[in-house]
Amino acid sequence: MLPARKLSPAGATAERLLWTLASLTTLVALWSLAAMISDSRHLPGPMKVLEVLGQESASGALWSNMSITLVRVACAFFLAMLIGTMIGIAIGSYKRADQFFDSWLVLFLNLPALVIIALSYVWLGTTELTAIMAVAINKIPNVAVQMREGARQLSRDLSEMAKLYNFGPWKTLRHVTLPQLAPFAAAAARSGLALVWKIVLVVEALGGHATGVGHQIHAAFGNYDVPTILAYALAFIVVIQIVEFGILQPLQARVMRWRR
Amino acid sequence: MASGNPVRIRVKRKTFPAIGGRDENTVLRDVSFEVSPREFVVLTGPSGCGKSTLLNIVAGLDTDYEGDIDLGAAHPRMTFIFQTPRLLPWRTIRENLMLSLPDGDPRQNNVDAIIDRVGLTEAKNAYPERTSLGMQRRAALARGFIQEPDILLMDEPFVSLDDPTAQGLRELLVDLWNSRPTTVMFVTHDRTEAVMLGTRILRLAAGSASIKADESVRLSPSDRTQRDKVQAELKRIFESTPET
Numbered sequence: 001m002l003p004a005r006k007l008s009p010a011g012a013t014a015e016r017l018l019w020t021l022a023s024l025t026t027l028v029a030l031w032s033l034a035a036m037i038s039d040s041r042h043l044p045g046p047m048k049v050l051e052v053l054g055q056e057s058a059s060g061a062l063w064s065n066m067s068i069t070l071v072r073v074a075c076a077f078f079l080a081m082l083i084g085t086m087i088g089i090a091i092g093s094y095k096r097a098d099q100f101f102d103s104w105l106v107l108f109l110n111l112p113a114l115v116i117i118a119l120s121y122v123w124l125g126t127t128e129l130t131a132i133m134a135v136a137i138n139k140i141p142n143v144a145v146q147m148r149e150g151a152r153q154l155s156r157d158l159s160e161m162a163k164l165y166n167f168g169p170w171k172t173l174r175h176v177t178l179p180q181l182a183p184f185a186a187a188a189a190r191s192g193l194a195l196v197w198k199i200v201l202v203v204e205a206l207g208g209h210a211t212g213v214g215h216q217i218h219a220a221f222g223n224y225d226v227p228t229i230l231a232y233a234l235a236f237i238v239v240i241q242i243v244e245f246g247i248l249q250p251l252q253a254r255v256m257r258w259r260r
Numbered sequence: 261m262a263s264g265n266p267v268r269i270r271v272k273r274k275t276f277p278a279i280g281g282r283d284e285n286t287v288l289r290d291v292s293f294e295v296s297p298r299e300f301v302v303l304t305g306p307s308g309c310g311k312s313t314l315l316n317i318v319a320g321l322d323t324d325y326e327g328d329i330d331l332g333a334a335h336p337r338m339t340f341i342f343q344t345p346r347l348l349p350w351r352t353i354r355e356n357l358m359l360s361l362p363d364g365d366p367r368q369n370n371v372d373a374i375i376d377r378v379g380l381t382e383a384k385n386a387y388p389e390r391t392s393l394g395m396q397r398r399a400a401l402a403r404g405f406i407q408e409p410d411i412l413l414m415d416e417p418f419v420s421l422d423d424p425t426a427q428g429l430r431e432l433l434v435d436l437w438n439s440r441p442t443t444v445m446f447v448t449h450d451r452t453e454a455v456m457l458g459t460r461i462l463r464l465a466a467g468s469a470s471i472k473a474d475e476s477v478r479l480s481p482s483d484r485t486q487r488d489k490v491q492a493e494l495k496r497i498f499e500s501t502p503e504t
């Protein structure tokens with residue numbers, strides 16, 4: 001057996017980066033290989049996809065579609081976090097409410113995204129608001145379930161302390177309750193982003209919107225334009241990863257900084 | 261300081277309902293006593309005798325009992341120092357003290373002074389979990405005293421500490437109390453601690469507890485630091501009516 005190597009934090013980061021790089025390179029190599037063997041119309045190689053990405057970027061279509069989709073993602077995300085958090089805290093704090101609404105939650109958790117989207121468009125029409133609502137409704141039950149778990153685990157010791165030291169409702173919320181829910185909110189946010197952006201594309205494709213990444217992919221699908229589908233997918237993955245590493249992870253580290 | 265009325269405690273019965281296969285459990289029965297202003301009363305007895313329950317009733321945390329509590333004033337300032345420090349882990353020690361007082365309260369001006377006094381000057385901007393348990397307990401003590409309470413309730417605030425640390429905290433408590441005497445009810449199962457701190461000791465009997473003995477502690481402040489005098493007084497108080 002090899003002796004365990006001790007790495008400095010910087011060394012560990014460098015090693016992790018190296019592994020990621022190696023893994024991604026392998027993936028791209030396999031992709032190229034597969035593209036060479038198969039029909040290039042069905043599976044274009046990486047260079048072809050990059051070329052399309054360049055064209056879309058130069059024409060401005062990439063940026064306008066990406067930004068409109070990101071605005072929809074952001075709206076649906078914040079709406080879902082807000083409503084889901086309120087529902088989660090309410091049912092996590094009151095046993096009766098939990099008993100009553102638990103089956104509703106189970107129902108909505110298991111309702112297929114496609115059903116929610118279809119019914120939203122039928123009932124509310126194909127408006128911008130419907131698109132955002134449909135995405136948010138898909139995400140709300142997940143947020144509610146995670147926040148309910150957080151509310152159930154609220155420390156009785158600390159609420160007694162807050163009561164005896166006359167914290168009052170506002171101070172209790174801000175300094176006692178919310179910090180305990182923060183880790184749950186962070187987890188809900190990270191899993192939420194991943195879900196929301198996938199559903200937004202479906203909503204855009206189904207709703208007949210003339211804009212957005214979902215619309216572009218839908219149109220490309222109609223033309224069997226695989227390079228464009230892959231180009232938009234790739235661009236979107238990169239953007240979401242930037243949000244994840246640039247905003248969500250630092251935010252999570254910040255709310256947890258008091259931990260030993 | 262509020263008026264000089266005593267605190268009157270009269271608990272006829274306190275019962276915990278049967279839960280999870282355990283029978284209904286009456287922990288307190290006919291426990292009545294008065295605490296004079298600025299008296300340091302120690303409640304002691306075997307574990308499970310209901311001393312913590314009694315303190316929760318006085319604090320108003322437990323309202324499900326038969327009897328009544330007269331705190332001696334309409335709204336006395338009452339502070340509870342718990343068995344665990346119960347600091348907010350996501351706020352620094354100094355923030356924890358500041359938050360325990362209303363915003364803009366003049367007592368907030370004393371926060372840094374009391375932090376210095378309990379020896380937390382270096383640690384005041386640290387998060388509680390990054391300090392030792394002894395330091396967290398110091399902070400909890402400081403948070404209690406910064407309130408300038410009329411009634412101070414303490415539930416075994418020095419358990420699970422090593423001897424020298426616990427002793428240091430006891431001396432700190434005596435020091436804080438001497439400079440601002442207040443009515444204290446202190447729960448402990450440690451007899452030595454009871455004799456060292458209290459001016460009066462109430463002993464609760466095990467099982468459906470009532471008061472078994474009520475003794476004044478006959479020690480001067482200087483006697484309390486002397487081991488042999490504390491031991492002699494402990495013998496006098498506890499061996500006259502041995503534990504059942």
